[in-house]
Amino acid sequence: MRKITFPHMGNLFVIAKALFEELGFEVVVPPYNNKSALEIGKRLSPEFICLPFKLNMGNFIQAIEMGADTIVIFGGCGPCRFGYYGALEKEILKDLGYDVEMIVIEPLFYGLRNFLEQVSKIFARKNIASILKRVYRLAKKVDGIERKVHFLRPREMVKGSVDKIYERFRKEALKVYGIDQMERLVDTTNVLLDNLYIVNEKVRKIGIVGEIYTIIDSFSSLNIEKILGEMGCEVERNLYISQWIDTHLIYPIFRKKDTIVKRYSKGIMPVLIGGHARETISYAIYFAAQKYDGILHIFPLTCMPEIIAKSVLNGIKNQIGVPIMHVVVDEIDSDVGIKTRLEAFLDLIEARSEKVERGLLSWD
Amino acid sequence: MKVGVPNSFCYAGMENFFIRVIPEVLEDSQIVFSGKTTKEMVEYGLKNGCDELCIPAKIFIGHVEYLIRKKNVDVLFLPRLVSVLPGTYSCPKIIGIPDIIKTNYCGVELIVPEINLRKKRKIMSEKSMKNEQLFDFPMAKIAKTKNIIVLAHSYVIFDEFLNKGILETIKSAGYNPIYPAYYRFNSFYISSDLPKGFFWSSARDIYNYFEWAVNNTQIDGVVYLMTFGCGIDSVLQELIMRKCNKVGLPYLCITVDEHCADVGIQTRIEAYLDMIEWRSKDEKNYLSTHG
Secondary structure, three states, rough: OEEEEEOOOOOOHHHHHHHHHOOOOOEEEOOOOOOOHHHHHHHOOOOOOOHHHHHHHHHHHHHHHOOOOEEEEEEOOOOOHHHHHHHHHHHHHHHHHOOEEEEEEEHHHHHHHHHHHHHHHOOOOOOOHHHHHHHHHHHHHHHHHHHHHHHHHHHHOOOOOOHHHHHHHHHHHHOOHHHHHHHHHHHHHHHHHHHHOOOOOOOEEEEEEEEEEHHHHOOOOOOOHHHHOOOEEEEEEEOOOOHHHHHHHHHHHHOOOOHHHHHHHOOOOOOOOOHHHHHHHHHHHHHHOOOOOOEEEEEEEOOOHHHHHHHHHHOOOHHOOEEEEEEOOOOOOOOOOHHHHHHHHHHHHHHHHHHHHHHOOOOO | OOOEEEOHHHHHHHHHHHHHHHHHHHOEEEEEEOOOOOHHHHHHHHHHOOOOHHHHHHHHHHHHHHHHHHOOEEEEEEOOOEOOOOOEEEOOHHHHHHHHHHOOOOOOEEOOOOEOOOOOOOOOHHHHOOHHHHHHOOOOOOOOEEEEEOOOHHHHHHHHHOOOOOHHHHOOOOEEEOOOOOOOOOOOOOOOOOOOOEEEHHHHHHHHHHHHHHHHHHHEEEEEEOOOOOOHHHHHHHHHHHHHHOOOOOEEEEEEEOOOOOHHHHHHHHHHHHHHHHHHHOOOOOOOOOO
């Protein structure tokens, strides 16, 4: 029996665990991203590689110590470095002497046969279609919880009650088995969240854009969403896990494109440059058009596409007209610095909004 | 009409290509090259580039600014190099660099044709798009013995500001520097020992050259010139280091950035070459892998 593990990315483990268990594998979920995972990753990874790679390495080593023998990860055909993650990680683990099998699911660009070979190692099971359908529904629901948490955090009556429920959900998710039980857990969490008392305060809205891993994974983004929530801001992101499934796995089948990206990237970045640079730019403009109070752009140090996005955003900041803060995350494990920066950012928004109301502000 | 072409970063070595192509696209145009990197351009670039950009890209912005300010060009010609080898991509920064220029220098008109050999879709005329004609670099001559292979992107090897005279230092110490020049190898030659072929054109080129040189020539050492902030180098350097470890080649990695301290790097190169000298003289049997 294979013992499967996979890298963490926010709540991905909830979905992946349920999927692999439903397919009949034993699943080893590595400990949540934490300081020691980052420490291991820092030691084993190339110096200038991006943060997600380092956390992946930490996850893998910790999972192997817990008994995992198979690692599943997606590949890619560029131009972002993520496409080479699997291959490089394989090489590093091999040189370290770990005897694990890595299943790297490459896109069809590298040939159908290669794809089927890798996928059949995982999906050699009955009625895949119905399982995938249920997993997709689960992913939608899990993201729904995250959205609800973002909505409730600044509005909760008893401070900290949302996070208590959310943490309990993440903890319980490690204990339940299969899609059905996971779905029931999600439903009870939803009920708990719905029954919270909320107060109607003046809530600021902040849009978060940036590189997929660092905005979805709260450890690598230094809990920015939670900090903002506690400071009374509602957060909206441009990427969720189910949205990733939509845009990368489902839309291509129907030859559909994200309408917001299509509409707002016109004239600024006509072609794909890899990663989520285009999404970052178009959603930044979109959030500004939706009258958000501020935009946060989060990306790991040396992330190639997002650096281009940052440069482009710098060029069109007059057109956007909403304050943007760029947060570059790297091997930091303290959130004090980021708290100070966020406070300053919110002060700026506060001061600016008064001027906007009185019609004094000229963005130039 | 004055057409400005910055020749650094991804457009380094494309001078002949531009001279051939621009008259085909634009009538009565006068081509203005930005020329070699100067201190002035570096300063422009550092001031106006976004902090996290890699050094070659910052210098590129400096070249553009120099063309706009000092040469008064009407149009900038910046082809979007999506892919210059079949089946590969360029680095995301190379693909996106026209967008940076477009959004940051609003007053200038840009001409951005797309060069994309990945999909076999050619925007420019067929004749000028032959692969081997895109880049034009002098090839390195391989000597019988005492070869040092210098690995880096071509825009680093041929930019005197970035390479800090490394080739000269190696030459004056009595060794023969050899280096990859873009796309001289058959692009479908996939390195056998890699778990997965690279999808970046330049990485594939560099790694293939490295592997070819290790297998077919007598080389004494490997020097990797890494640019600070380069995403491709961070992966490529690691793989080449691991390979050198296995083969038992002395390996040196130097990270170059905007600070102009040639002497420090020269000292490191000299120490490295001394070590190789000493090793070949005194320790014929024992092979240490690290420089």
